[in-house]
Amino acid sequence: MRDIIHLSSQRREELIDITAQVAAVVKKSGVRQGLVAVYAQGATAALMIQENWDESVQTDVINLLGKLIPRGMWLHDQQDGNGDSHLKAGLVGPSETVPIIDGQLGLSRWQNLFFCEFDGPRRDRRVICTVLADTTAHSS
Numbered sequence: 001m002r003d004i005i006h007l008s009s010q011r012r013e014e015l016i017d018i019t020a021q022v023a024a025v026v027k028k029s030g031v032r033q034g035l036v037a038v039y040a041q042g043a044t045a046a047l048m049i050q051e052n053w054d055e056s057v058q059t060d061v062i063n064l065l066g067k068l069i070p071r072g073m074w075l076h077d078q079q080d081g082n083g084d085s086h087l088k089a090g091l092v093g094p095s096e097t098v099p100i101i102d103g104q105l106g107l108s109r110w111q112n113l114f115f116c117e118f119d120g121p122r123r124d125r126r127v128i129c130t131v132l133a134d135t136t137a138h139s140s
Helices: 020-029 056-068 085-091
Strands: 002-007 014-017 033-040 046-053 097-102 110-117 126-133
Touching: 002 020, 014 056, 020 033, 020 110, 020 126, 033 046, 033 110, 046 056, 046 085, 046 097, 056 097, 085 110, 110 126
Parallel strands: none
Antiparallel strands: 002 126, 014 110, 033 097, 033 126, 046 110
16 A cells, blocks of 8 residues: 655754654554555655654754755755755655554654655655555464
């Protein structure tokens, strides 16, 4: 099963918690054991599993990437001024895979899935969720 999550971002760089939307896709699929592959469409966006307790970790991620990959010094900036956005998205990566255990996301208590916006704000960002059932799983 495949579904698309549509998002809007409000800032140039932000992490948006999409855990509830991905969990809803898993629930809709009816899969009890398997995997959900989550993929961010767009060359300036990424996905990350990160701590969910408070926003300090998400802010730290944005600040770290800003120090590692500062804005305004890349060859691609000559085209459209977002060279850093492409590099940040490439470094973090476009996808995550999460196990489905008894119909639930197999994340720990402190983990959530975040869409990473590096070139916002954008009105229509898309995350492709592909749910795969484990056909060899046996209930215990």
